[in-house]
Amino acid sequence: MEETIYVLDRITVRPGRLRDYQARLREQYLPVARARGMTLVGQWFTPPVELDDAPNELVLLWSLPGPAGFWAMRRRARDPEVTAWWAESDALTLGRERQYMLPGEVVE
């Protein structure tokens, strides 16, 4: 069985927009992500209250079923729904990062 790949999104959400952002994420991106084989493991926000005068950071953790799942997801990265989502996301955020991770300790 292929090792699970984890995708870490760290998104800096504009002041006062966290609740709105999470709702749009749930309604618009989550179904598209699921259709591409991504599972939302969890999401966290910090500071742990929606601020109206400073950004919040939203952390999303996704999983993918190994490299084959990664490339299946990537083949659909240009789907119009994906492009539209990130354009909408950019209007509500100040920046974001996406990183890929493997669990556990390094093995040869």
Next chain:
Amino acid sequence: MRVVTMLHLEGDLDEPRDAAIRRAVARASDEVAGVRRSHLGRHYPGTVGGGEYTWDVLFDGRDPAALHQAAGLEALTAAGALRLDTVAFEPQHLAVPEPGIRDCVKRTLFLRVLPDTPADARDRFEHDMLGMPRYIDAIRNWAFSRADPELHPTPWTHVWEQEYRELRGLQVGYMVSPYHWGLVDGWYDPESPQRIVDTHLAHVYCPAAATILGWDA
């Protein structure tokens, strides 16, 4: 200099047409002054954006356009049956630890770093690309080069070439490497905020009896 051309054909490619293309390229290689080495490889199925053939040339001439103007090829391009997409460059980053490789797979990627990309991002991208052979054993010989539009006009900015012992090296070893999907791919992924490479790529691979990247080694 190295001159790498992807040949794009209009319409179907049957055996007589394949033979005609091969004759035209062989004739150009013979007739154009300065061609030291030449290899024409027909692409395997599954390539994207690069047409039907890769034509690799080691060129001592001054103007790669002379290759386009060779009689047999010009007749085909003038008729609209063939389009040549050429990149020229002086060798830059190159390693050929396996010069005796035989019956291998030559893979070529033409890519374009988007205009207005900050120089430091481009430098980090190039650094990450240059690390791939250290982390991906399937890559036997390789070259990573900036295209030189002064030598031949092109919209492509970089050429990433590798030689593998077998297709599996490219299709499995290269693709399952965490260095590839977990680090390098973000430069290409339109969903990644890190992306700086145009999504329009020419990704091709063809058989080669012996090394091409090691011609001048």
